[in-house]
Amino acid sequence: xxxxxxxxxxxxxxxxVLITRFNLKRLxxxxxxxxxxxxxxxxxxxxxxxxxxCHFNGIVVEGGGKLIIGDNFHSGNNVRVIxxxxxxxxxxxxxxxxxxxxxxxxxxxxxWVGTGxxxxxxxxxxxxxxxxxxxxxxxxxxxxxxxxxxxxKAFSYRDKEHYEELKRLKKYG
Numbered sequence: 001x002x003x004x005x006x007x008x009x010x011x012x013x014x015x016x017v018l019i020t021r022f023n024l025k026r027l028x029x030x031x032x033x034x035x036x037x038x039x040x041x042x043x044x045x046x047x048x049x050x051x052x053x054c055h056f057n058g059i060v061v062e063g064g065g066k067l068i069i070g071d072n073f074h075s076g077n078n079v080r081v082i083x084x085x086x087x088x089x090x091x092x093x094x095x096x097x098x099x100x101x102x103x104x105x106x107x108x109x110x111x112w113v114g115t116g117x118x119x120x121x122x123x124x125x126x127x128x129x130x131x132x133x134x135x136x137x138x139x140x141x142x143x144x145x146x147x148x149x150x151x152x153k154a155f156s157y158r159d160k161e162h163y164e165e166l167k168r169l170k171k172y173g
Contacts, residue, residue, distance in 0.1 A: 015039075030054075031071070039117055040077050047083070051109065065102035065121050072172045073107060076115030076133060081105050083121045108143070110167070117152075128163050 020038040030036060030050040039056035048061055051071035058077030061067050065083025083098045091097030103121025107113075110132065111125055114133030125141045132148025141147045144163055145154035 028066075045083065055173075057115075063102065063121065064100065066104040067107075068104070069107045070109035070111065070127065072110045072114075074111075074173065075113045076117070078116045080114055080118045082118065085121065110163075110172075128158055130158070 001072075016135075019042055020036060024030065024036065026044045027048050027050060028046060031052045036050060036054050036090040037058045039079050040056075041060065042056045042058055043060045045061045045063065045067065047064060047066040049066070049068045051069055051073065053071055054069060054073040055073040056073075056075050056079075059075050059079040059081065061081045061083065063082055063084030064129035067081055083105055084102045086096035086103050088096040089101075092097060094158045101110060103123075104123060105119055106124040107119075108125060108129065110128045111130070113119070113125075114135070115139065116134045117131050118135075119125070119131075119137040120127060123137050123140060125137065126145060128142035128144040129141045130139060131141065131152060132144045132146070134150075135148045135152040136150040137147070139153075142153065142154055142156040142157075146156040146158065147154045148153075
């Protein structure tokens, strides 16, 4: 069993390295290579900009809009970010035409997005926010908010003094 666990660990590491390298080629920009880790199904669009120390356990960015992610980001698996929609407001056909509207998504530093979260275009998630698993983010989320639901709403907040102290001490995961 120990040998099997060791083999599994090596295979998992090789897969993580390959997924990360594949995705780095698709990014518009990133701040540091050694501290970006992509696991599972991770696919960025060509308008994705990453900060330092980002960890992805499975995220798919759909559409042509921009995604900006700050430093120390962590995601659960099956996260979706949708940055474009069919043109239904100013289009020439019903229910929509063949053109698209693009809406950027901005995610601040030190954000943790849980498993199965969907983030729609035009949203800003504030620094230090936590998004509960299974949530659908359709509106901005404030700084240090803990938000969840459909649509996601802030139901609590981090202890901001403790949060600022950890930042001051550079205690990042």
